[in-house]
């Protein structure tokens with residue numbers, strides 16, 4: 274079984290121990306809204322149902338009971354978990370024992386929208402499947418060998434030694450995409466690639482010869498692009514000002530930056546791109562304009578650190594499904610060798626650019642990369 278708790282979703286799948294096609298899979302989306310949707314697929318059965326308003330904990334309980342029905346009580350040999358933060362040392366999947374779980378709990382303040390839910394899922398899985406192996410797969414692991422200049426901040430060196438580093442996230446998604454790109458076009462997978470993972474959380478990754486050399490996310494999953502409810506990059510002077518002049522403390526800033534900013538804050542309406550694209554208000558349009566502006570800006574920066582660009586890949590809920598956002602990101606990027614093919618983009622075709630830089634849409638599959646890691650531990 275794989276469990277992948279994102280900020281607004283829980284994705285899940287059940288695989289046979291020695292096969293890479295899930296026997297059941299699905300997702301609970303729009304957690305935190307009053308209209309969460311649970312989609313289930315398994316055998317001949319497919320359904321989407323409204324779950325109303327629920328949190329991650331209740332959502333996980335409903336998922337486990339729905340899966341029980343779909344898998345007809347099949348024994349669960351192992352559960353693979355997406356864990357957003359693995360800290361400075363972890364660069365590969367790990368068996369989750371109690372010492373490691375205690376260590377991972379210490380990183381919860383660094384990823385408050387994710388780490389507590391990821392660890393709650395581990396404890397729920399231990400309770401539900403006490404005999405199963407529990408495996409952690411880390412969003413940070415793919416980025417752990419960044420060049421030093423991209424791993425540090427310009428603070429006194431002791432902070433780096435204490436773990437104040439640029440970690441980067443969405444690593445399971447990037448790992449999957451680069452594996453998939455290697456299957457589609459092995460030459461491209463060895464080249465200079467930028468992957469834009471645009472979901473409720475959004476980041477971009479600069480990949481050279483299959484390895485991450487830069488991420489727009491940094492110490493936390495707040496940095497870089499604006500997101501559903503997160504600010505993205507912000508001048509730290511703003512935070513000092515808010516503390517000094519508005520009397521805000523750490524809890525106020527956490528709430529502001531993680532839960533009230535980004536697309537939600539700018540639009541005053543929603544964190545959900547589908548809602549913003551159809552809203553038609555000036556504020557919703559400005560939120561979309563800021564989102565795509567920051568993606569283009571980071572794309573230029575990443576092409577600079579890569580020394581050029583061979584491939585741009587879109588993935589994540591927005592990257593995979595919004596032709597409009599892909600078009601707005603690509604507009605004006607001819608100088609980078611991108612020439613959008615509008616019809617191919619509308620159709621979300623494999624290749625959507627006619628220029629020297631290949632632009633692709635590749636649906637990401639964090640579950641597949643988790644399941645692969647788990648199979649490694651089961652030695653099948």
Ligand SMILES: Nc1ncnc2c1ncn2[C@@H]1O[C@H](COP(=O)(O)OP(=O)(O)O)[C@@H](O)[C@H]1O
Pocket residue numbers: 279280281282471472473474501544545546547548550589590591594595
């Ligand atoms: N057809 C669509 N058009 C535009 N945006 C979409 C579409 N489908 C999903 N999205 C957006 O994808 C985002 C969720 O992405 P996802 O990767 O599932 O989230 P999470 O970061 O929680 O894993 C939401 O903003 C949602 O509106």
Ligand SMILES: CC(=O)OP(=O)(O)O
Pocket residue numbers: 278279280281357387412442443472473474475494
């Ligand atoms: C790290 C992160 O932002 O994850 P998600 O996109 O699933 O919220």
Ligand SMILES: [Mg+2]
Pocket residue numbers: 279280472473474
């Ligand atoms: Mg996600």
